[in-house]
Structures are given as C-alpha cells and as structure tokens.
Amino acid sequence: MNAERQGPNLGVLLFVSNRALEERAHDAVAAAGFTDITLAQARIAARIGPNGTRVSSLATQARVTKQSAAFLVEQLEATGYVERIPDPSDGRARLVRLTERAARLVEVANAEVERVLGEWADHVGAERLRLAYDVLADLREINDPWR
Numbered sequence: 001m002n003a004e005r006q007g008p009n010l011g012v013l014l015f016v017s018n019r020a021l022e023e024r025a026h027d028a029v030a031a032a033g034f035t036d037i038t039l040a041q042a043r044i045a046a047r048i049g050p051n052g053t054r055v056s057s058l059a060t061q062a063r064v065t066k067q068s069a070a071f072l073v074e075q076l077e078a079t080g081y082v083e084r085i086p087d088p089s090d091g092r093a094r095l096v097r098l099t100e101r102a103a104r105l106v107e108v109a110n111a112e113v114e115r116v117l118g119e120w121a122d123h124v125g126a127e128r129l130r131l132a133y134d135v136l137a138d139l140r141e142i143n144d145p146w147r
Contacts, residue, residue, distance in 0.1 A: 021116055022039070022042075025112045029042070029105055032105075034105045044069060044073065044076070045081060045102060047146075048082065048098050051095070054093060055070050055096060076096075080101045
C-alpha cells in the first residue's frame with residue numbers, strides 16, 4: 001500500500017463498513033419485531049449452513065469457545081430460531097439448523113442489506129462498489145477456509 005496514504009488502515013476501514021452494515025441489518029430485524037435476538041446470537045446464526053452446522057464449526061468460524069457457541073445456540077433454540085437435528089454423516093453428532101422463524105428474520109435482514117448497498121452505490125458509484133465486491137470476493141479465496 002502507498003506509504004503516503006493518510007487515515008485509518010484498510011483493516012479498520014473494512015471493520016467500520018462491516019459494523020455499519022451489521023448494525024443496520026440488526027436494527028431492521030428488531031424494528032420488524034424480532035426483538036429477542038442479540039447481535040452475538042445473530043453472528044452465530046449467520047454462520048449456519050443451509051443443511052445445518054455443528055456447534056464446534058460455528059465456534060471455530062466465529063472465533064469463540066465451543067462453550068460460548070453452545071450457549072448462544074441454546075438461546076437461539078429457546079427463542080425458536082434454530083433446531084438441533086441428527087447429523088446424517090455421524091449418528092452421534094448433531095447439527096444446528098435454522099427454523100422457518102429464522103428464515104423470516106433472514107429475509108428482513110437481507111432486504112436491509114440491499115438497501116444499505118444501494119445507499120453505498122449511490123455514494124461511491126455502482127461500478128466502484130462492484131469493484132470493491134469483486135476484490136473482496138477474490139481475497140476470500142485465500143482468506144476464508146469456510147467459503
């Protein structure tokens with residue numbers, strides 16, 4: 001990177017934008033009546049795959065202890081956002097899967113994310129935002145073991 005560049009480093013800039021997007025989505029979810037999910041719970045739920053995910057994998061992806069992930073999953077289960085089902089690849093293990101209630105919440109969150117991305121495109125230009133997306137998607141290939 002250019003040594004003459006002033007201001008926050010790229011990591012901080014990525015974090016600020018991610019936090020803003022996450023907060024807007026969470027606020028929209030709360031405004032739609034889903035007031036019983038915390039940001040920490042939402043971060044775990046966002047990592048649940050379409051066919052379910054083991055708690056140990058959720059913990060690893062979220063960079064929290066297995067106990068913390070299990071606690072958050074228990075809270076999500078108590079409020080009806082997830083269910084635990086047998087893992088078809090290992091009868092002793094269980095998967096965490098999103099419920100229909102969670103699917104409605106995801107629709108609200110995704111709609112807000114689209115609104116935010118539209119605002120960002122209006123601010124920086126659609127082409128520049130698309131370029132940023134493309135660059136970050138390319139970097140995911142080397143940065144995200146769960147891609």
